[in-house]
Amino acid sequence: MNSEDRSAGSQVLAILELLADEAPTRSFEDLLRETRERSPDDARLPQLERAVRLALDIRTRTEQRRRRQSALAALVDVLQDMTFQEALDGRLSVVTRHARRLLDFDMAYVSLRLPDGSSYVHKSDGDTTALNVGLEMGPGQGLGDMAQERGAPFWTPDYLGDDRFPHSDAIDEVVVSEGLHAILAVPMTYDGRTVGALYGACRAVRHFSPDEVSLLRSLADLSASVIDATRRMDRVRAELDRERAENSRIGAALSESRSLAGVQASLSGMCLEGADLYDIIRLAATSLGADLMVRNAHGQVLACTGEVPDVDTATLVGAMVGSHTSTSVVELAENLWAAHVTTGVEGPGVLICKSPGPLTDEGRRLLYFTAQTVAMALLLRHNLAAAAGPARDEYLNDLLSGALQPPRHLAERARRLGLDPTAPHVVVTLRPEGGKQGEAAIWASSYAYRLSGLKTLRGECVVLFLPGSDPSAAAKAAADELSPLLGHAVSAGAAGPVRNLAAVGKAYQEARRCLDTLVALGGVGGAAAAGDLGFLGLLLSDDHDVDAFITSAVGPVIEYDAQRSTDLLHTLDAYFASGGSPTHAAQDLHVHTNTVARRLERVTELLGPDWQQPATALEIQLALRLQRARHSVYRPSTSPSRPAQADRCA
Incomplete structure (x- = not known):
């Protein structure tokens, strides 16, 4: 190999070394320039130029391949990052x-x-x-x-x-x-x-x-x-979420339906077992998470579990018609619902529901079923009252007539009829002032059964024998319920309480006298017991409870004198004895007129501002006279044997 071949080989080797070292393009250009300057006429110069171009092409392709590999690696990195x-x-x-x-x-x-x-x-x-x-x-x-x-x-x-x-x-x-x-x-x-x-x-x-x-x-x-x-x-995921939500909804609906079926079964069982109306709606109210109220056709509340807002009559009538027509519940206002209660023997009533939020479909169905259950309970109660009516009427008639029967026999009959012979009872006599005794009798059967009492008819009057110790309240409650049903006034007289079944006849006579006196005094459509008639009640009462009359008339004054050692009662007596003159009363009492005036102001605070009205003043004077008479008979100096002697002389 000559020197020229060795020179060409060394140049090619230099190009390869530059390529291997990844030298910049300028290095290749410098190599060509030096070769041209050293041997400008060298015939191998075109081959050297071609070798440089090939080396640069290889370098460019290598860089492109490297960039593509780098880009591919970057894309892989992007894909990996996105997977997270x-x-x-x-x-x-x-x-x-x-x-x-x-x-x-x-x-x-x-x-x-x-x-x-x-x-x-x-x-x-x-x-x-x-x-x-x-x-x-x-x-x-x-x-x-x-x-x-x-x-x-x-x-x-x-x-x-x-x-x-x-x-x-x-x-x-x-x-x-x-x-x-x-x-x-x-x-x-x-x-x-x-x-x-x-x-x-x-x-x-x-x-x-x-x-x-x-x-x-x-x-x-x-x-x-x-x-x-x-x-x-x-x-x-959205479809899965919808499916889960739908499955959850179906599961909740199924669970609610099962719960609804259980509550309906419980309500039906309670109705057939004769449960109280309040217990029935309380179970439904607990299941609904709401408050319920049952009202009859006359607006009377038969049962209530909480605070239910009052609804006007026109709205209730519309709700009952709408519920009956659609066989569903009707929304009266926001979260206030109603369902009709129809028994077929009495006027239609309504079941009102106050819920904390909107009722679900199951809730509305339960409310409507509860209304039907209430109607069934009312109907069963009416039928039971009608079925037991003859025996119960006969027993009350025996009590009213005073037929002689052994006390044990009377008590045993009472227990068989579901009455407690030892509990206090009152007698209420009702007289419809516009007739309609038939409708009154039907109502009385249901009313007496509902209150665990008895009823019977005496002429134009309805007689009730009811558990309780307040005859005045019992008379008013009965009259207030019957009067709207009949559409005209109902007068009521009452007596009691009695704890001896043998004394029911006397209580009935007293109730009749109270009724007759009330009507004679112009109180048609009113209700009263002996205690409501003042001194007339004292005269009409069989036991002549003087203490109760005195207490009702001047009791606060007597109590005030006893607690503070004052003499208001004596001042009252002197005031009436002087013809209502504070000056003359002061002279009789040997006190200053201002003292009497201050005492009379205290009396006004105790007895009320109307104590000087004629009717009230008359009762006060009668009570003062009875008080004086009682103290005269039972004065402190009397020996223990004197009261008994006075009783024998009375």
Whole structure:
């Protein structure tokens, strides 16, 4: 091998060494220049130039391969990072973050396409204002729309100075606010569908190379597949959530239906066992989590479990008609419901429900079933009262007539009828002032059975024998319920309480006298017992309870004198004895007139401002006389044997 061949070989070896060392292009150019200067006429110079070009081509291809491998590795990293995110926002954040890092963008963002062809910016990275995310872009606006319509990348080195595409004021505002110039947009396409666009932007003028465009395009296509998969997964999750919710709803409905069936069975059982009306609606109220109230046709509350607002009559009538027509409950107001209660033997009633919130379908069905159960309970009670009526009427008639029967026999009959012979009872006599004794008798049967008492008819009157110790309250309650039913006044007299069944006849006679006296005094439609008639009641009463009369008339004055050692009672006596003159009363009492005036003011505080009215004043004077008479007979100096002697002389 001659020296020329060795020289050529050394030059080729030098080129290979530069290629192996990944020397810059200038090193290859320097080698050629030195060779030309040293041997400008060397015939092998073209071969050397060709070898340099081949080396540079190899170097370029190697760099391209390296960049592609790096880009592929970057795409793999993006895909791996996205797998750790489940939500679409998280995955798009990964895409924009990697796009900025891989291509040295100042800002990267993603817009998603809407069904109407418009787009909006969903996620952004590197932005410095709040204008970009959420920006809406109509059809035909911006680089992204052009890229999506053409299915190819579209870029500009200086956005605001480029008039190749239509501008939008909103988009231009974002570009100005962010200080952007170069913008690259590539479509995000998967399976022939464009889902949006991926953008890269720089705050300086920049020309994008094909490799950069290709890399962003690959990232966009990868993102499109992930977006599509995420949306499909979201739809699957949403469908699963709907299925779970539906299964939960069906399970809850099934559970509620089972609970409803159980409550209905319990209500039916309670009704057949003769449970109290309050117990029936209390069970339903607990199941509904609401308050219930049963009202009859006359507005009377038969049972109530809580605070239920009052409803006017017109609204109730409309609710009963609506509920009966639709065989369902009717909403009166917000969270206020009503259902009709119809027995067929009495006027229609209504069941009112006050719930804390809207009633479910099962709740409305339970409320309607409760109304039917209440109607059945009322009907059974009416039928039981009617069935037991003859025996109970006969027993009360025996008590009223005073037929001689052994006390043990009377007590045993009472127990068989469900009465407690040792409990206090009152006798109430009712007289409908407009006739309709038949309707009154039907009502009395149900009323007496409801209150665990007895009823019978005596002429034009209805007689009730009821548990209780307040005859006046019993008379008023009975009259108040019967009067609206008949549509006219009902007068009532009462007596009692009695704890001896043999004394029922006398109590009945006293109740009749109270009724006759009440009517004679012009009190038609009223209700009274002996205690309500003042001194007339004292005269009408069989036991002549003087102490009770004195207490009702001047009891507060007597109690005040006893507690404070005053003499108001004596002052009252002197005041009436002097003809109502404080001056004459003061002279009789040997005190100053102002003293009498102050005492009379105290009496007014104790007895009320009407104590000087004629009727009240008469009762007070009678009570004072009875008090004086009692003290005269039972004066302290009397020996223990004197009261007995006085009783024998009476």
